[in-house]
Amino acid sequence: MYGVGAMGSIIARMLTERGAEIVGAVGRSTIGKPLSEVTGIPNVTVTIEGDIEEVVQRTRPDLVVMTTASYMEDVKEGVLACLKHGANVISLAEENLYSWHTSPEDTAEIDAVAKEHGVTYTCSGHQDGYWVQLVATLMGTAHHIDEVRGRASWNVEDFGPELARDQQVGDTLEEFAEWLRGAERPPTFGRPTLHAVAAASGLTVVESSTATEPVLATEDTYCKALEMTVPAGKVLGFTDIDTVRTAEGPVLVLEMTGKVYVEGQADSNAWELKGEPDLDLENQVLPTHLTTCATLVNRVPQVLNAEPGYVSVAELPPLRFQPGNIADHLTAR
Template identity: 25%
Template sequence: MAQKKIRVIQYGLGPIGIETAKLVTKKSGMELVGAVDISKDLVGRDLGEILGLDKTLGVRVTDNGKALFAKTGADVVLHTTGSRIRKIYPELEEIIQAGLNIISSSEELLFPLKENAELMKNVDNLAKKHQVTVLGTGVNPGFVMDALPLFLTAVCQDVKKIHMERIVDAGTRRYPLQKKIGAGMTTDAFYEKIGKKELGHVGLLESLYLVAEKLGMAFDDVIETIDPVVAEKAVKTQYFSLKPGDVAGIRHSVKGIKKEEAVITLDLRMYIGADDPHDSVHIVGIPEIKLRIEGGVAGDQATAAVLVNSVPVVINARPGLATVKDLPAAHFRG
């Protein structure tokens, strides 16, 4: 007996949204029934063409989400428009009020930092009222520096410290990522942007606090540092040509401090030409766990995968705003 397909709307058609929508088209159990984007270049065009498929999908991009949700029944919206909860809140509100579940790549949605707590509480209340589930997830945050280390602690009798590293060769990543890590800037310009909070990775603090909450850890202090990684030799990507001394990328760290010691450290380095890219988790505990993922989990492909693999989990979850650790872990299904 044929199972009913899960009806999916893609909201946001930047590089991650396109990768996500393409993956949905490959899933036999899912069907793309709508797409939303504000870009004038995309509105009205067939999604198949935008995704680079060799066929049309009969789904035209619209910039009017509300009208789409009203006329097109769907089970879930894959939402990939932005990092900041303040920016995306009106979009989430519209989707939830239409009674649709949401899986979002918004980094801030992973876990409520103090400054976002009120808006996130609103999302939670609204989701419960409309009986839908909202999940913020991804690879980082959402997997390598939060869900994975927490998952590993299942085999620990005690956890004293966790040290996580993610070293990404940004030269292999999409343009917006290379841009947001400051590639090609002078170090002066870099620090100026840092001062204005225009550079840096969103989500490290969310990962830190998610891990801490689940482990039952409290910090005396949290230290965040953002510094440039400078190119030592000339290096060229599809988008940037760096001279020695140019900014190649970023080193962004957060540390949860307890009794003057870093008990949880997240050390993220994303730069063009990074040697030895990898993800690692070191749990100082009983037993000790030293995990390493060679090459690291490839960001863009993996982010699309996590969003799509989370669909069955979110559809079956209790209403409300969930975190990746409240739900059964997502997994691939062929």
């Protein structure tokens, strides 16, 4: 376990329930503590350490589950350290869901090192199931596709004051526009997600763009995270609109909104397809933390069975429930 925070702890528990043995754990603020104490899982005797390369070299795991960061630049060094010591790696790093377009050189380097050492690197999570596989499957019931448009949202209140400030909650429209002009924001998660949808569907990406639109309060709205009331007309958050154009014609769009929810609003995942025929898909129940962890765990046997290299979820077999123990699903590679 490389990363033992909220996600790492849930994944560790699910993995042990599927018969996996945890042979090592690497953390940051919890170094020296027993993994059982930090994760709440009984029957693991591992103590959390600090140096991933040392732990992988000593424990020789089949798989490293990495839950430390979201972007290629923040995970690359750790991924390479694991791969070089013969460990497969599966991570939640959102960019790595499909990073051939956003970080082509680093992705190629990971791919080469993984192949050299006969192991794989894959990223999965909620995106894999709800924004890639369900959508690509829906597309498989269409004859012609003009556009596929997804709408997802998250509640600023769930992530504390820092993220609320990042979402510009409370800004005037003018302040928001000025911030947006000068903002050095990290890349959206929507872009690699749509790149994965394109790859899964045999579509060739020719252009990717992102637009950002503020969401304004239509009435005075209290923000718990910032302990303030956002007056009507001021910013509740914003929507990133990622658009990917393909050589074959279909346009893929994902609108991702992070804002202060008002009474009755909830996380959403809704997709519309325009083409022959028009289609749609919606999930009302979205326990994102658990679907993130369960999806990654269901990918584990497929990742261990895959040909070496950087293996995106666009190339894996269909996402499927893997009943029983992980070991029962392994084929000789």
